[in-house]
Amino acid sequence: MSAEMTTKGPVFDGRAERHTRDFTREAGREVADEGKDTVLAEFARDVQHPTGRYASSLHVVNYGSRHEVTDGGMVYGPWLAGVGSRNKKSRFKGYTFWRRSTQLLQRRTPQIVQRLLPNLMRRLNG
Numbered sequence: 456m457s458a459e460m461t462t463k464g465p466v467f468d469g470r471a472e473r474h475t476r477d478f479t480r481e482a483g484r485e486v487a488d489e490g491k492d493t494v495l496a497e498f499a500r501d502v503q504h505p506t507g508r509y510a511s512s513l514h515v516v517n518y519g520s521r522h523e524v525t526d527g528g529m530v531y532g533p534w535l536a537g538v539g540s541r542n543k544k545s546r547f548k549g550y551t552f553w554r555r556s557t558q559l560l561q562r563r564t565p566q567i568v569q570r571l572l573p574n575l576m577r578r579l580n581g
Contacts, residue, residue, distance in 0.1 A: 470581070484522060491524045494552060501551065502552075509526065509535065512526045512532075
């Protein structure tokens with residue numbers, strides 16, 4: 456008795472690895488974009504009379520597969536966030552928009568990734 460088996464499709468021809476890597480990058484970008492939007496919304500909630508300068512400095516930076524929301528090193532960014540050296544010397548202890556944004560994004564991330572999964576499954580099913 457003999458048997459012959461033919462394999463084909465993304466799992467066997469190497470496309471699955473590429474699709475999974477692309478999915479990871481796409482999910483990272485989506486989470487980072489959502490993070491930026493969340494920081495902007497929370498910042499607007501905290502600050503009563505924003506000039507727009509700080510909000511316009513917020514952007515997403517990509518470091519390969521890692522994505523980061525940053526203010527680009529604005530001089531008063533740490534002071535606004537309450538982690539600057541001047542916060543210890545003044546009454547102003549900072550706004551909580553970065554911390555709240557992080558907490559909100561951590562809760563939303565599974566939903567963001569879940570939303571992208573059907574595309575990955577479609578690609579993996581070849």
